[in-house]
Amino acid sequence: MSSVTITFPKSRLAKLLRQPGGKSVSAALADAEAALDLLAIPCAEALDVSLGAIDRLLAEFAAAPGAPTANALYLDVKAIIGVATTARLPDMDHAAFSLCELLDWMNNAGKWDVGAVVVHVQALHYLRQPAALAADTSVRAVLMGLKRVREKIIANA
Template identity: 30%
Template sequence: MTVITHNRRRSRLSTLIDQPGGVSVGTALKQARANLAEYETRSREVIEEQVSALAGMKPPSSPDEASAALDQAYARSSAVIDAAGPFEMKDICTAAANLCDLIDAAPEDQAFDWRIVTVHAQALRLLLTLPSEADDARAQVLDSLKDVLKAKVPGAKD
């Protein structure tokens, strides 16, 4: 009986993986934070622009304009989440996501209570101006926004 054997060659990738080197996870995270820090100022500018745009939105004057205005408010709120997320601005993200949830849950056959957008814009402005150590004030603002969600959306989660 004849047995045929093949010499298995190691792939280049497996050779590279098995070799020591590279950077540690801690060093990589530190470098990533430093790289990301360069963009934090621009991120805050984007957040402030979007919050100002939300605050400046006027209630739609007709049902035809309502859908487009809600889409615009949703897009601005989503932009806030996108800009705040990488910098762990969890309270800003939570407030903006709350507005998105309210817009998502709005019944199409009823007029949207535009005060919701105004209140969220004011809350976002307040969260941006509060000092980072004002945890109680931040929690109170977010709890109030959750109350709006519970009042406007039946069965909303806590």
């Protein structure tokens, strides 16, 4: 019979948070948002570097679709999620997440569709443009299109 041990550790964090001083929730959130604003431009620059790397990995994947190239691409695409939102490009995050879902599915199914991946990477480039921020309708159309592509690939498997 397996044994289960239950312990009730005291949290030092709880005690520290209650110490006098500190910040109000509203002030802390405002300060954190202001601190993140400082990262918007560096994050946008980092995204451009990442997109260059993603393009190179896409070329490798297109030349030899398979788990090794798909995994490398997956890790690089995954790394931009979160960075894009800080760069004030949240729609890029949605597209990157969609591509991660697709690559993960392909990896599990052992089936590769280069066209669907290319469309996603093209969408990442489109959503990186500042003009895309203003064109809300086209952004929604792009994200819906990616969803349809993903669903079609999975349904046709």
